[in-house]
Amino acid sequence: MSPLLSARQVRKAYGSFVALNNIDFDLARGERHALIGPNGAGKSTFIACIAGQLPGVEGSIRFKGDEVARLLPAEVAKRGIGRTFQISRAFLQMSALENMTAAFIIASGRWASLSRALLAEAEDRAGGMLATVGLAARAGSRVADLSLGDRKRLEFGMVLAGDPDLLLLDEPTAGMSIKERHHLMELVATRAEEAGKTLLFVEHDIDVVLKIAQRVTVMVRGAVLAAGTPVEIAANAQVQAVYLGGHH
Numbered sequence: 001m002s003p004l005l006s007a008r009q010v011r012k013a014y015g016s017f018v019a020l021n022n023i024d025f026d027l028a029r030g031e032r033h034a035l036i037g038p039n040g041a042g043k044s045t046f047i048a049c050i051a052g053q054l055p056g057v058e059g060s061i062r063f064k065g066d067e068v069a070r071l072l073p074a075e076v077a078k079r080g081i082g083r084t085f086q087i088s089r090a091f092l093q094m095s096a097l098e099n100m101t102a103a104f105i106i107a108s109g110r111w112a113s114l115s116r117a118l119l120a121e122a123e124d125r126a127g128g129m130l131a132t133v134g135l136a137a138r139a140g141s142r143v144a145d146l147s148l149g150d151r152k153r154l155e156f157g158m159v160l161a162g163d164p165d166l167l168l169l170d171e172p173t174a175g176m177s178i179k180e181r182h183h184l185m186e187l188v189a190t191r192a193e194e195a196g197k198t199l200l201f202v203e204h205d206i207d208v209v210l211k212i213a214q215r216v217t218v219m220v221r222g223a224v225l226a227a228g229t230p231v232e233i234a235a236n237a238q239v240q241a242v243y244l245g246g247h248h
């Protein structure tokens with residue numbers, strides 16, 4: 001089967017600094033794929049390239065066979081690529097339910113013609129999604145009062161509201177305790193599998209990666225060092241050298 005996403009010779013420079021140097025990368029439909037590597041390897045840059053957030057991306061990124069490398073973020077989203085965002089300050093005073101409702105209204109594309117019926121429907125679906133991500137009991141809580149883990153669950157639910165085929169998660173567990181990290185990523189993996197979503201995530205915790213990912217790509221200094229199953233990657237001498245060699 002042809003890959004859901006296929007990147008070829010992707011290159012991105014910030015001024016004279018080359019952050020991504022001719023990346024080749026394939027993502028199979030339905031797969032949970034982790035992107036790992038030391039700080040500054042280019043992982044976030046690659047995620048941003050796929051999401052259409054960076055100008056001047058060279059090379060090819062095909063999604064469902066179509067070239068998406070130079071589309072705007074909204075166009076990329078429309079084609080079925082969703083990425084998580086930190087909830088912005090303006091929305092922190094709103095409840096979890098209100099944020100999730102907004103996500104469903106935006107996903108419906110009918111923001112401009114908001115009716116009572118649409119609002120009720122969005123609220124209903126938002127309640128269901130909060131339950132799906134384990135936040136039913138926090139529906140009325142202000143986002144500002146949620147724990148980091150609960151906020152990340154909310155952000156994950158909000159990207160699921162857009163019903164993308166491919167979910168991009170850039171360090172979804174940053175700042176969380178080991179236990180919380182495993183809980184969140186188990187939830188993400190289960191929900192992604194149930195909904196038939198493809199998952200590409202950046203994660204620094206190798207234990208989480210080895211448990212959750214079906215395939216792993218290791219990046220170092222803007223290039224792909226290795227790609228394979230978690231077992232292959234864990235046994236790869238070059239990868240071990242990077243992680244044990246003090247570059248991490």
Ligand SMILES: Nc1ncnc2c1ncn2[C@@H]1O[C@H](COP(=O)(O)OP(=O)(O)OP(=O)(O)O)[C@@H](O)[C@H]1O
Pocket residue numbers: 014017019037038039040041042043044045046
């Ligand atoms: N807007 C920018 N302007 C200039 N250089 C940038 C910019 N964004 C990122 N870089 C540089 O590009 C390189 C890759 O950064 P990127 O954030 O993609 O790496 P990363 O693998 O995600 O790292 P981390 O694990 O620390 O998040 C780094 O050296 C970074 O300093």
